[in-house]
Amino acid sequence: MQPMAGAAAEWAAAQVAEVRDHPRGRMALLSRTYHGPVGRAPRHLPFRRAAVSFMHWQIERGVLNPPDADPPGSRWWRKVNDRLLLDGCEAMARSGGLRGEPSSPAIDLWSAFISAPTPWSWYRAHNASIVSAYLDNRALAELEPAAERFFLNVVLLRVLYAHALVAAPRLSLGRFAVLGRAVGDPRLGMAGIFLSLGRVLPDRYPPDENLRDYLVTEHGLGRFLDYDVIQPRLRELYEWSALELGLPGLRDLIRDGSPIYAWPYEERHVWVSGRASLPVRVLRRATSPR
Secondary structure, three states, X not given: OOOOOOXXXXXXXHHHHHHOOOHHHHHHHHHHHOOOOOOOOOOOHHHXXXXXXXXXXXXXXXXXXXXXXXOOOOHHHHHHHHHXXXXXXXXXXXXXXXXXXXXXXXXXXXXXXXXXXXXXXXXXXXXXXXXXXXXXXXXXXXXXXXXXXXXXXXHHHHHHHHHHHHHOHHHHHHHHXXXXXXXHOOOOXXXXXXXXXXXXXXXXXXXXXXXXXXXXXOOHHHHHHHHHHHHHHHHHHHHHHHHHHOOHHHHHHEXXXXXXXXXXXXXXXXXXXXXXXXXXXXXXXXXXXX
């Protein structure tokens, strides 16, 4: 990490600018933020697992490729990743003594995580950056292919649900709430089920099949998680997350229990699963928050 000088936001912006067109450089910068301003932050390092997992599949899909690559990356995904890097770098710089006006509401949450690293404080900071980027870049999301726009909603509901596992286990798992904190802990491998997303999104960007083809071939576990566990509690999940993150605009990304981020409400049928088997219906009832 280069010596820090100037305002925290300006220093962070310079770090991100250096790696903007270098996906592996983005990954390296993300990793360095978990080492802190002096290169040693043992309480923060365990949380790097989930952060790296979240970025790894972005790189593998090609969404972070520079605009002149073949194929080029996604303008939307690059902006969202920029926000995550900027917020993490700026908070780390502030912990190293730099000051200045925070560039994002998420900075205070990242600073809280740095001061007291816990699964709850990590999810609050991470998801505040992600949701802020979603809200700021809705126009770019509208330019994505239809299949990609569908999966942008899947990514969002997954990261919100992972946070709720730790901070609101009754909401996320109903009678199995006691398992929530262990299953969602970003320091443990289980959290990768929700944050790696390698079994959810198409392997490459942009998607080369229509959405119906992807839905037909979706992995069984992912389909069960998205449609039978998360979907029935989406309205409560988005409401809770909006309050938890202090981002009321999140409420505008769902309507009548159907995600509508860059997705037409008229096509809400894609969020409805077919008739569930008896074991699925039993498990759905057991994990209900009511």
